[in-house]
Amino acid sequence: MRKRTLNRGLAGFWWLTLAFLYLPLAIVVLFSFNSTNSAANFTSFSLRWYHRLLGNEQIISAFYNSLILAIVSSLVALVIGCLIGYGMYRHRHRRLGWLIVLIYLPIVLPDIVFGISEMAFFVQFNRLTGLLEPGLGTMIIAHVTFQIPFVALIVYSRFVGLDPSLFEAAKDLYASPFQRALHFLLPTLKPALISAFFLSFTLSIDDFVISFFTAGPESATLPIYIWGAIKKGVSPEINAIATLMIGAVALAAILSLLFNRQGRR
Amino acid sequence: MANTPLVTRRHAVVSETRHLLFSVMPGAVWIFVFLVLPSLYLMAVAFMSNGPYGLPELPLSLDAFKQLAGFGFLGWSPGNFYTLLRSLWQTLVSTALVIVVAYPIAYYITTCRAKLRPLMLLAVVVPSWTNQVIRAFGWMNLLAPGTPLSDAAQALGLIGQHMGLYPSNFAVTLGLVYNFLPFMVLPLYAAFEKLDTAQVQAAQDLYASPMRAFWHAVFPQTLPGLLAGTVLVAIPAFGMYVIPELLGGGKGMMLGNLVANQFAGGSNWPLGAAGALLMLLATFVGLFAMRRIGKRLGGGEEVVI
Amino acid sequence: MSDPMAGEAGSRAVTAESRPREASSIELEGVHKRFGRDTVALDGVDLTIQAGEFFTLLGPSGCGKTTLLRILAGLEEPNAGRLKIGGRDVTDTPPHRRSVNTVFQSYALFPHLSVRDNLAFGLRMRGERAAERDRKVAEVAEFIQLGSLVERHVDQLSGGQRQRIALARALICEPDVLLLDEPLSALDAGLRGQLQVELQRLQKRLGMTFVFVTHDQDEAMVMSDRIAVLDSGIIQQVGTPGEVYEHPANAFVARFMGHDNLFAISRSEADWVETELGRLQLDPAEQRDAQDGWLLIRPETLELGPEVPEGYNRLEGFVRERLYRGSRIEYRLEVNGQPLMAVASNLGQRMHGVGDSVTISVCPEDLVRVAS
Numbered sequence: 031m032r033k034r035t036l037n038r039g040l041a042g043f044w045w046l047t048l049a050f051l052y053l054p055l056a057i058v059v060l061f062s063f064n065s066t067n068s069a070a071n072f073t074s075f076s077l078r079w080y081h082r083l084l085g086n087e088q089i090i091s092a093f094y095n096s097l098i099l100a101i102v103s104s105l106v107a108l109v110i111g112c113l114i115g116y117g118m119y120r121h122r123h124r125r126l127g128w129l130i131v132l133i134y135l136p137i138v139l140p141d142i143v144f145g146i147s148e149m150a151f152f153v154q155f156n157r158l159t160g161l162l163e164p165g166l167g168t169m170i171i172a173h174v175t176f177q178i179p180f181v182a183l184i185v186y187s188r189f190v191g192l193d194p195s196l197f198e199a200a201k202d203l204y205a206s207p208f209q210r211a212l213h214f215l216l217p218t219l220k221p222a223l224i225s226a227f228f229l230s231f232t233l234s235i236d237d238f239v240i241s242f243f244t245a246g247p248e249s250a251t252l253p254i255y256i257w258g259a260i261k262k263g264v265s266p267e268i269n270a271i272a273t274l275m276i277g278a279v280a281l282a283a284i285l286s287l288l289f290n291r292q293g294r295r
Numbered sequence: 296m297a298n299t300p301l302v303t304r305r306h307a308v309v310s311e312t313r314h315l316l317f318s319v320m321p322g323a324v325w326i327f328v329f330l331v332l333p334s335l336y337l338m339a340v341a342f343m344s345n346g347p348y349g350l351p352e353l354p355l356s357l358d359a360f361k362q363l364a365g366f367g368f369l370g371w372s373p374g375n376f377y378t379l380l381r382s383l384w385q386t387l388v389s390t391a392l393v394i395v396v397a398y399p400i401a402y403y404i405t406t407c408r409a410k411l412r413p414l415m416l417l418a419v420v421v422p423s424w425t426n427q428v429i430r431a432f433g434w435m436n437l438l439a440p441g442t443p444l445s446d447a448a449q450a451l452g453l454i455g456q457h458m459g460l461y462p463s464n465f466a467v468t469l470g471l472v473y474n475f476l477p478f479m480v481l482p483l484y485a486a487f488e489k490l491d492t493a494q495v496q497a498a499q500d501l502y503a504s505p506m507r508a509f510w511h512a513v514f515p516q517t518l519p520g521l522l523a524g525t526v527l528v529a530i531p532a533f534g535m536y537v538i539p540e541l542l543g544g545g546k547g548m549m550l551g552n553l554v555a556n557q558f559a560g561g562s563n564w565p566l567g568a569a570g571a572l573l574m575l576l577a578t579f580v581g582l583f584a585m586r587r588i589g590k591r592l593g594g595g596e597e598v599v600i
Numbered sequence: 601m602s603d604p605m606a607g608e609a610g611s612r613a614v615t616a617e618s619r620p621r622e623a624s625s626i627e628l629e630g631v632h633k634r635f636g637r638d639t640v641a642l643d644g645v646d647l648t649i650q651a652g653e654f655f656t657l658l659g660p661s662g663c664g665k666t667t668l669l670r671i672l673a674g675l676e677e678p679n680a681g682r683l684k685i686g687g688r689d690v691t692d693t694p695p696h697r698r699s700v701n702t703v704f705q706s707y708a709l710f711p712h713l714s715v716r717d718n719l720a721f722g723l724r725m726r727g728e729r730a731a732e733r734d735r736k737v738a739e740v741a742e743f744i745q746l747g748s749l750v751e752r753h754v755d756q757l758s759g760g761q762r763q764r765i766a767l768a769r770a771l772i773c774e775p776d777v778l779l780l781d782e783p784l785s786a787l788d789a790g791l792r793g794q795l796q797v798e799l800q801r802l803q804k805r806l807g808m809t810f811v812f813v814t815h816d817q818d819e820a821m822v823m824s825d826r827i828a829v830l831d832s833g834i835i836q837q838v839g840t841p842g843e844v845y846e847h848p849a850n851a852f853v854a855r856f857m858g859h860d861n862l863f864a865i866s867r868s869e870a871d872w873v874e875t876e877l878g879r880l881q882l883d884p885a886e887q888r889d890a891q892d893g894w895l896l897i898r899p900e901t902l903e904l905g906p907e908v909p910e911g912y913n914r915l916e917g918f919v920r921e922r923l924y925r926g927s928r929i930e931y932r933l934e935v936n937g938q939p940l941m942a943v944a945s946n947l948g949q950r951m952h953g954v955g956d957s958v959t960i961s962v963c964p965e966d967l968v969r970v971a972s
Contacts, residue, residue, distance in 0.1 A: 043400070051476070054432075121311075121319075133322075136326060146558050147571070150336060174329075175326060200721075201675065201695040202701055202702045204722050206725075238426060238537060253426050
């Protein structure tokens with residue numbers, strides 16, 4: 031009897047928590063379709079805020095910045111992180127403690143410390159050399175820095191899951207080092223690489239703090255634009271971009287999950 | 296015959312080392328140049344003096360730390376000190392609340408059918424995939440004046456007329472709990488999943504009351520997960536920037552905002568760097584403590600991220 | 601699936617596939633291999649394997665047999681010593697340039713490729729033309745009677761099928777030497793016995809040099825032309841199965857080949873020895889320089905019965921245990937307080953019961969002195 035009451039209570043609590051988790055997002059999505067600019071009353075369904083978006087050049091440029099940043103940084107991080115993951119696997123019997131510390135550093139460092147370190151560094155570097163002016167370039171560098179560990183760990187765990195004899199079988203069957211990379215390593219890694227790319231992409235699109243501190247005047251991304259718009263005053267347009275971003279990130283994350291599952295099979 | 300193989304052997308070691316360098320070095324150098332060096336520079340800035348444009352200058356000094364503690368050239372003022380206290384307080388309260396919510400949720404998920412569990416975990420995690428700014432914005436919409444929640448709070452006399460639930464310290468706490476809930480549910484779920492049910496049944500036989508059985512058999516087994524979750528929540532909460540900035544207003548500032556402001560508007564790099572150093576210190580103390588306690592609890596492995 | 605490697609299709613495929621080519625010999629000189637600072641895997645191995653021989657490296661785990669095989673494959677570099685295959689020094693040749701192929705213990709089939717692409721992998725890496733590859737794959741697939749499986753994915757195959765694919769993937773490259781690293785250890789006993797016979801027949805038909813690694817002495821004896829027994833990185837004995845079984849070079853080899861009846865020799869003369877069993881006559885021709893050492897009595901050479909033939913050694917004892925094995929009967933005897941094992945073929949004779957006193961006779965020529 032008591033056990034059933036407990037379970038009922040827990041189930042109720044579960045649905046309450048789910049409501050808590052999804053309510054803020056649902057509100058954003060709902061009011062993006064509101065026909066008036068009231069944030070409190072939903073009047074009627076309309077797509078006017080989405081139409082407004084298309085005409086807003088700042089948003090379009092922020093969208094392109096976000097996209098370029100996410101794609102370029104993910105690709106760079108993919109190459110560098112993949113090499114580290116492979117190196118960690120090949121030399122896993124050596125003492126690589128320093129490397130592990132280095133790889134976990136970007137993960138454990140608080141965002142704000144990460145962001146202002148980069149900013150201070152880039153500003154001073156730019157003052158001394160005139161290079162690395164704050165903008166998309168510095169943002170890409172910063173994003174690659176926090177994406178590398180995730181790519182490296184995904185690639186490494188894929189290798190650890192493989193039969194070590196496979197590497198030797200490739201050598202034994204006359205594959206030169208280049209052929210081994212092309213015909214064995216890359217095809218074997220493909221699912222992990224795709225999954226790592228999507229994760230990097232998601233992390234990049236999701237990031238605000240680090241982007242905010244490394245951005246230049248011309249390189250605002252969507253989250254930075256939204257931030258600025260919120261600080262200026264709530265506008266229903268923000269609901270519309272936010273809704274599109276919620277959809278895009280959810281899609282990318284689900285794709286990443288799917289590929290990861292396929293890779294593990 | 297004895298000489299050649301030695302040469303081969305040395306050659307092999309050299310080529311292995313070269314391989315290690317080529318594979319690992321690009322990334323290691325990248326992280327070193329673009330993260331370790333900047334962090335070291337930031338630490339150095341904390342010990343410099345504040346120049347006319349907010350940029351750090353020599354000579355070295357501890358002024359930044361004094362300012363962080365509240366000592367300015369007008370004598371002691373409580374602003375910065377309160378910000379530090381508020382950061383600590385918010386971290387403690389939100390972590391405690393996250394535990395209170397996450398513990399039954401994690402337990403409930405383990406009682407459901409095995410097929411449902413991954414989906415339920417996914418449902419908990421998915422909101423955190425959305426941008427922080429957007430999530431905070433969602434709460435702004437929910438808590439603004441004139442919304443049903445604010446109206447209800449007014450009716451209960453919790454807040455004044457024509458006020459909203461945001462901006463306020465309460466909104467910051469809510470935002471923190473919302474933001475970090477999944478970070479606690481996942482490790483706790485892992486701990487519950489591994490729960491040794493034989494022990495629990497033995498305890499139910501030994502102790503008549505379910506409360507005591509829980510306390511002696513269940514709770515200790517979930518401690519490693521609780522510990523991991525606490526670190527995952529408390530460390531980033533202490534350095535949170537976005538949520539207090541958007542939901543807190545002027546009186547809700549935390550350490551992250553203090554630090555950020557010195558680099559953006561306030562322009563006192565050494566003070567900001569000193570705050571960042573404090574945060575860094577808190578991070579490493581937290582991680583270190585977790586490793587130590589984790590090892591003593593025996594379930595140290597899953598505690599590491 | 602009855603003995604596919606010996607079938608009609610098999611012999612045709614093999615004759616078409618293997619152009620007449622010389623089998624290759626293998627010579628190892630002073631091969632040393634160390635792991636880390638002080639783990640010695642191979643401690644000065646000198647060994648010659650004849651061309652076209654089925655050669656087995658036998659020993660307990662950690663004896664160095666797998667390391668030796670990996671050195672032949674080029675997957676491990678020796679710290680010292682030379683290796684020649686087919687008369688050519690290949691010590692410094694990387695594995696992908698050696699005409700040597702390996703059947704791995706885990707089979708190591710590429711999970712991202714179909715069976716067909718697995719089979720063709722080596723040919724493709726060597727740059728053979730697609731038409732040629734397809735022809736060879738079709739031939740070898742028919743040869744191992746798995747033609748219907750070539751489009752399958754590797755994870756859809758049974759253990760026995762994987763084993764055949766791994767073997768075929770190595771054979772299709774027509775290597776000078778085929779290396780087999782415990783390829784049967786993952787299979788169940790029935791399939792294992794069948795494949796032992798098939799592998800041996802296959803090797804004889806191809807005339808290729810096979811180097812086989814196993815820790816199972818029965819498997820080694822059934823299949824091999826010659827066996828090298830290894831322990832602690834040192835070759836203890838090289839010989840035909842008969843030599844290694846009947847005249848083990850030392851006590852380790854004797855024990856590893858499954859012998860229980862070893863007795864410390866306390867005094868040794870030209871034609872007799874003194875042991876715990878008593879004084880026993882030996883064949884004077886069986887001259888060993890080992891003065892102290894062990895006396896080996898093979899259980900199947902002991903005869904139980906009241907009559908002792910002329911010139912035979914006579915022992916008195918009693919039966920402690922009797923194990924009925926169907927084709928044979930094992931007696932655990934006790935002689936002079938020492939345990940002694942005897943095996944009699946089950947010819948329907950009267951069995952001795954537990955506790956019975958028995959007279960045991962053994963021919964001096966069957967007694968072997970073994971070094972420590």
